[in-house]
Amino acid sequence: MKEILSGNEAVARGAYESGVKVASAYPGTPSTEILQNFAKYEGVYAEWAPNEKVAFEVGIGASMAGVRALVAMKHVGLNVAADPFMTFAYTGVNAGFLLACADDPGMHSSQNEQDNRFFARFAMVPLFEPSDSQEAKDMVRIALEVSEEYDTPSMLRLTTRISHAKGIVRLGKPVDLASRPFARDRKKFVMIPAYARIRHPLVLERLKKLKDLSERTPLNRIEWGNSSVGIITSGVSYQYAKEVIPEASFLKLGMSFPIPERKIRRFASRLKRLIVIEELEPFLEDQIKAMGIPVAGKEYFPRVDEFTPDIVEEGLIRAKVLRKPRVSRPHLPVPETASLPRPPVMCAGCPHRSIFYALNQLKGLVLSDIGCYTLGVLPPLEAIDSCICMGASISMAHGVAKAIEKANLDEKRPVFAAIGDSTFLHSGVTSLMDVGYNKGNVKVVILDNRTTGMTGGQDHPGTGRTLQGEETVQVDIQKLSESLGINRVRVVDPYDLEGTVEVLKEEVAFQGPSVIVTNRPCMMLVKFDPTLVHKVDQELCEGCGMCLRLGCPAIVPGEKIPAKKEGGKVRHKVVIDANLCRGCTVCQQLCKQGAISKAHS
């Protein structure tokens, strides 16, 4: 049986076939679909955790209890989970434990492009890097077996072009595993200093054994070619290199930490030139250079952005390995005038839009966070001042407010934090606790749209539903805020612009912490209702452009209005796209001419 699966679907399938029974994750592009797909299999438990640290620890528990576990996250998620990861590397496992972690070279949907292969080296755990969907599925099983045999967590490193690329995968049957009952072993699992001192040397010993495995495993294979050039590569870069220079000899590293030093020496000894082709950091290159083997890499290939076959080819031409492009292809030059920017935009009807419009009215400093609302930075709203990491908005705002206060800065602007519900529950809660506890003068706007929007609408502890579709308790964000010591908690309807601005003004006037929660759901959760669609009366529209300041994709320019005098500004009347408008009415509230109204009254 064969199926076309994405890398993420293949990881989920691999986990199912390998007998994984417990999986936990927090959504994050490009890793989200791993758990979404795993959750559909019979007889497994899969959950959204509030954050990656929690997900990781749930996995540790399952492994301790003798059940194979999978935890999944995006690259920056491992920063959050680094605390349990680094010490779990000491204790080791009972049943197999797999961390599937997806990097995002090129930052399609991320705030940085850190190379998480270093994390495997940092924690001294085995690292597996698939180069397509079939390998992704196969490596899940191997990584879990290695985890049990070597008493270590295993790490599977994906990238966007593995996670979201699809290929043909042969499906197998789930295995029957013998149970591994949890035997109490305090010197292994209780990491007090005395016992951790026992574990650390064991970690180093384990690393030696993993090095031997790296020499033996068929995942690290040499493909002899008929040229004097040898390519050392891993992950999707292998596929690009195969495309561009199939005649070269390849050392393809499927297990890329620890590296197989003897195999690398053997490979090097038969070749005139060695080139390392790897995305992002010189992870393999530096280690091979440290072995004293001359090798080229980053002087020819970029250290930023994701690779493409073209970038790999250009690098090989710079390295004089290839003389000219393999296929002469006069790239058609596209006229510059034709390039149309199409930045991502908040959806029509998105409840975040009016909040940012309102925050602009208050001329505040707005520390923001990770989510769809980060798009509030783009024109025409240009409403936020920062985005660093999950939860940072609130604690950064607290820092800004304290700095202004204590250093007597000449700064009259009110300080806001703008954070979504899922991000707040991920890691904004402790920050808000800090604000309450330390009496910060911060206005925290929680953009509660009842879902994890940017990753496609996943449930979280505030939605009342689990990943596997069960009804459950719902965190009450207002009550939670009150419990954290915030005495002023207000709810606003973001579709009521005037009312929202009013509440924000009242809270700014108050010295001390406030929480303002918005109460409209994400448009992805709301069924399209054609009776709510609005229209623009073309007789009344003067083309003033007020409504365009919202940056709503449903509002588009229509008929030209000639300039009043020669050389004056040509304006456009606007029209509302009836296929996009969701009837939020915010543009109607801004229109001074009263030109906007419901299309079907």
Next chain:
Amino acid sequence: MRGGKDEVTNVLVVGVGGQGVILASDILSEVAMRSGLDVKKSEVHGMAQRGGIVTSHVRFGKKVSSPLIPKGRAHVLLSFELAEAVRWIGFLAPGGKAIVNVQKLVPPIVSTGIASYPEDAEQILRNMVEGPILLDALEIAEELGNPRLVNTILLGVASKLLDLPERVWRKVVEERVPKAFKELNLRAFDKGRSLL
């Protein structure tokens, strides 16, 4: 249209978030697999989808390595939107075919006057490639009774240029569209095929 014996056929499907680019490329990939070929495809999800540019690289043949099509190597460029066809035209191989839905999706950034829509897009396409296939798939879809048939019509056109069996195409289209719209989609597919 294909890359010759043993070579990989490359189809770049492009458009704007929400147009159905991903579903179309899923169908194409499935047709290729069921025709006994190796297939890979690659696209980007996440932030790029919020009204942004969507591209899906589909490659099939005896053995496919890279999931991305090298520049200048696409045998077919299937564009769901006019300006997007111009953006990606550089991926087309010499002699490759561009199938372009001339529908225009104007982003808000144009409404606010920061950028402008390339008004001469059709002319640019005509200047740069031989015999681009320009069609108003939205109009055809509406004539057939449902604007959501755009991607099936475009697949119908593409199927005439790709060396994959028609019966496999029809089977996969049937399976992948909502049951209630099966007949309508097959009609749209045939309509697309009849255009070439």
